[in-house]
Amino acid sequence: MSAPARNTSTTITKPATWSAHWSSLRKTLSPTPRRIQLVCTLAVSAHLIHLVASACSQILQADLGQPAALTRSNFMSGFGRDLILIFIGYWLVFGWGVAIGLHRGISHRRLSSQSIGMWICTYLGTLSALGRPMEWAIVHRVHHQFSDLPDDPHSPRHSGFWRVFTNTWTLSPTQQRHLAKPSLARDLITSRPIQFFQRHYWSTIFVTWVILFAVGGIAAWVTLGAWPVVLSLLNTSIINAITHRHGEVRDLPGLALLSLGETYHRAHHLEPSRQNYSGQGRIDLTGMTLDLGDQLQRAFMILRKRIRPNVSMSAHVHGRTSAPTTATVQSVPTTQFPNFNNAHPHSRKEVIS
DSSP: OOOOOOOOTTGGGSHHHHHHHHHHHHHHHSHHHHHHHHHHHHHHHHHHHHHHHHHHHHHHHSOTTOHHHHHHHHTTTTHHHHHHHHHHHHIIIIIIIIIIIIIIIIITOOSOTTSHHHHHHHHHHHTTTSOOHHHHHHHHHHHHHTTTSTTOTTOHHHHOHHHHHTTOOOOOHHHHHHHTOGGGTHHHHTOHHHHHHHHTHHHHHHHHHHHHHHHHHHHHHIIIIIHHHHHHHHHHHIIIIITTTTSSOOOOGGGTTTTTTTTOHHHHHHSTTOSOOOBTTBOOHHHHHHHHHHHHHHHHHHHHHHHHHHHHHHHHHTTOOOOOOOOOOOOOOGGGSOOOSSSSTTOOSOOOO
């Protein structure tokens, strides 16, 4: 399987070139991630069976007079330890990688395209094995544009519930033409983190898994590598299939904490540019994390402004003066970013900024 061509700022200016580029990426998008997801699912199933069998064996062999001692002695060395590692892996890969990174950070531009946060979240999103960051974002933007319509890439109403839930949906020729529009990817092309993990998608997953295996053996790979992939896939399947099952997008508040706020899907479609959906009984952990990040960034900028005048005064006292620096801000025309929220029937007329 040939590697996808590298993306440059010159290739996307020609629709024909971009279409050919997208076609080559699309061929590598669908089959291989599903094979990785299948391998991880088998590994997680075997691990789950092993945990249940070990627990049953310990219960049968334990002294019935000391059940508490059995629990304390085996919790952290067995099931409890694995559960903690699985939670950490899930929180990092799905929470920071998919919810904050691929979804709200990249697809809805909630993260600065060149920031350290974009590097970290795109890396963690890559480890979810849900697809390369560019394709994930483009598919999601087209999904917002044609939500529950025939051109929606993964509508259970038109593609079938089980095909969407099992992640075996495919793209029709019309959907491929929608996804090949250069206007959907201009901001993605200029982001260095996105382009890095776009080119080094498989090597990033492979190297990370090798490191996990080298440090902690097969147990580390299963708990921190395979489990996050399966749980991320399960969350994505629930959101894509169940919240759109009857062609009417809806919320699933009962799963909001487990999905870190991603199952407030109707609220998301009504206000796709909103960062935090907390309020009115909703607890959006992903949005709260993004708000906290914004507050920390503002605090850092205020602290930086307070320190900088002191540094300038010190330089003036010691006879060192420097010419004032000016920053040139290049304005980006608003037509560069299309309104891919205003075509679907559930959305207000808003442009993702």
